[in-house]
Every structure is written in structure tokens, then in C-alpha cells.
Amino acid sequence: SQTIHQWPATLVQPVGSPLSLECTVEGTSNPNLYWYRQAAGRGLQLLFYSVGIGQISSEVPQNLSASRPQDRQFILSSKKLLLSDSGFYLCAWSKDTQYFGPGTRLTVL
Amino acid sequence: EDQVTQSPEALRLQEGESSSLNCSYTVSGLRGLFWYRQDPGKGPEFLFTLYSAGEEKEKERLKATLTKKESFLHITAPKPEDSATYLCAVQVTSGTYKYIFGTGTRLKVLA
Numbered sequence: 291s292q293t294i295h296q297w298p299a300t301l302v303q304p305v306g307s308p309l310s311l312e313c314t315v316e317g318t319s320n321p322n323l324y325w326y327r328q329a330a331g332r333g334l335q336l337l338f339y340s341v342g343i344g345q346i347s348s349e350v351p352q353n354l355s356a357s358r359p360q361d362r363q364f365i366l367s368s369k370k371l372l373l374s375d376s377g378f379y380l381c382a383w384s385k386d387t388q389y390f391g392p393g394t395r396l397t398v399l
Numbered sequence: 400e401d402q403v404t405q406s407p408e409a410l411r412l413q414e415g416e417s418s419s420l421n422c423s424y425t426v427s428g429l430r431g432l433f434w435y436r437q438d439p440g441k442g443p444e445f446l447f448t449l450y451s452a453g454e455e456k457e458k459e460r461l462k463a464t465l466t467k468k469e470s471f472l473h474i475t476a477p478k479p480e481d482s483a484t485y486l487c488a489v490q491v492t493s494g495t496y497k498y499i500f501g502t503g504t505r506l507k508v509l510a
Contacts, residue, residue, distance in 0.1 A: 296442075322496045333502035334443075334486070341496055349497075380442050387433060388488070388498055390442035 292317035296381050296391035303398055309354075309368040311394050313381030316362065321383040323364040325356055328378040328393075340364060371398045401426045405487050405501035412508050415476045420504045422487030423469040432470050434463050435486040437503070443486055446472075477508045 293316045303309060315321055325337040336349045338356035346356050353372060357365045364381055376398045381391040402425045412418055424432070431450050435443035447456040449465040456463045460481065462473040472485055484503040491499070 324498075334500040336497060339496055378440075382442075384496070384498075386431070387445060387448050389445055390435075393440070393442045395440070 292383070292389065294381060294383055294389060294391040296379075296394050298394060299392065300395045301397070303371050303396065305373055305398055306370045309366070309371050309375070309396070311366040311379055311381075311396075313364040313366075313391055314362055315383045318362070318383070318385065320361060321385060323358060324382040324384070324388070325364065325366050326380040326382065328380060330377075334380065338366070373398050401489070401491055401493075401499050403487060403489055403499050403501040405485075405504050407504060408502070409505040410507070412474075412477055412506070414478055414508055414510050417473070417475045417477070419474070420472040420485055420506070421469060422472070422501055424487075424489050424499075425468075426489055426491045426499070428492035430490040430492045432465055433488045433490070433498070434470070434472055435488065437484045437486055446485075474506070477506075479508045479510050482506055482508045 295314050322341050324339045326334040327337055328334050338346055338348055340346050340358045343358055343361055354368050379394045382388045404423050406421045431448050433448050434446040436446055437443040447463040452465055452467045454465050460475050464471045484505045486503045487501045488498045
């Protein structure tokens with residue numbers, strides 16, 4: 291069966307610090323991978339998606355970036371965090387149906 | 400523009416009081432409609448996929464239906480453990496790999 295992992299589960303970072311969130315998928319190959327952000331009480335905002343190694347599509351202009359160094363690994367990064375980057379970050383994978391990871395709660399102070 | 404709207408935003412039910420959640424969509428072409436359950440602080444959990452009008456799926460107290468314009472998630476005799484946010488999403492046939500999500504319905508079932 292397939293599983294998706296995200297870490298860390300929670301993160302508190304100062305404004306201006308760098309960020310690296312990691313997502314890995316097990317039990318499947320060549321999945322489509324996604325990063326979403328969910329603000330409190332709001333819907334899912336698609337940030338990036340990837341259909342293959344090194345192929346990244348950005349949906350929202352911002353100070354975040356994504357990379358896919360391996361088939362089942364997806365990384366979300368920032369060089370300098372902003373207060374507005376706080377939120378709940380979700381990684382997902384799909385072949386048809388989309389499945390989500392447990393999420394990372396990021397607080398930028 | 401492709402769009403998904405869920406209603407109501409929030410719903411409070413007494414235990415055993417059946418009801419329905421609505422997901423209406425406007426898309427250029429529907430590839431699939433998905434229902435998820437999300438508990439606070441956790442990632443969405445997949446419930447159902449529906450592909451064509453008239454299709455129905457059931458799981459325990461939940462039943463999802465699909466028409467050409469909307470989907471319903473029927474909750475029969477809910478229990479407090481059914482309390483969660485229910486999300487609806489669509490995937491369009493326009494050749495992208497994106498899923499469009501509604502903002503969800505927050506369900507609270509009171510004992």
C-alpha cells in the first residue's frame with residue numbers, strides 16, 4: 291500500500307529564516323506530487339505541483355520554491371520566511387485520486 | 400472559470416439527525432469529483448471518487464451522489480465521531496493535473 295510522509299510535523303521559525311519541508315511517498319512510482327497551503331478556516335491553496343523529476347509548476351507567485359530531486363521526494367523551500375507564510379502545509383500525491391500527507395504546521399514569528 | 404462551491408459553511412446536527420452537504424461545480428469538463436474528511440490539525444482523508452452523473456458511493460453512514468452540476472454527501476444517523484470538515488474537489492479534463500477544492504463544510508454532531 292502507498293504511504294506519504296511529511297516532516298517536520300510542527301515548526302516555529304523567525305521572520306527572515308530559511309525553510310525546508312520534506313515530503314516522501316512510498317509504495318508507488320512516478321506519482322504526481324503537490325504542495326498546498328491551508329490557512330485557518332479556509333480552503334486549500336495549490337502552491338506547486340510536479341509530474342516528474344525536476345518538473346515543477348508554480349501556481350502562486352511568492353517567496354517559496356519547490357524541488358523534486360527524486361521520483362518520490364518533494365521539497366518546499368524558502369530563503370527568507372515572511373509572517374504571511376504561516377499556515378498548514380500539505381503534501382499530496384496522485385495517479386488518479388489525490389492522497390494527502392499528515393501536514394506541517396508552520397508558525398512564523 | 401472552473402469553480403467549486405460548498406454549502407453550508409457550517410452545520411450542527413443532533414446525533415441521529417440525517418442531513419446532506421452540497422458541492423456545486425462549474426467546470427469545462429469533469430474528470431472526477433472527490434470527497435474528503437479533514438479532522439483538525441490533520442491532512443484530508445479520502446472518502447469517495449465519483450466520475451459520472453448518476454453514480455453513487457456508500458461507506459458506513461455516508462453516501463455520495465453526483466449530478467451534472469452538483470454532488471451531495473448524505474449523512475444518515477450521524478454520530479459525534481462524524482464531526483469534521485468535509486471537503487469536495489474536482490479534477491477537470493482540460494489536460495492539467497490540478498484539483499480544484501471547495502472551502503469545505505464544518506460539521507458538528509452533538510450527542
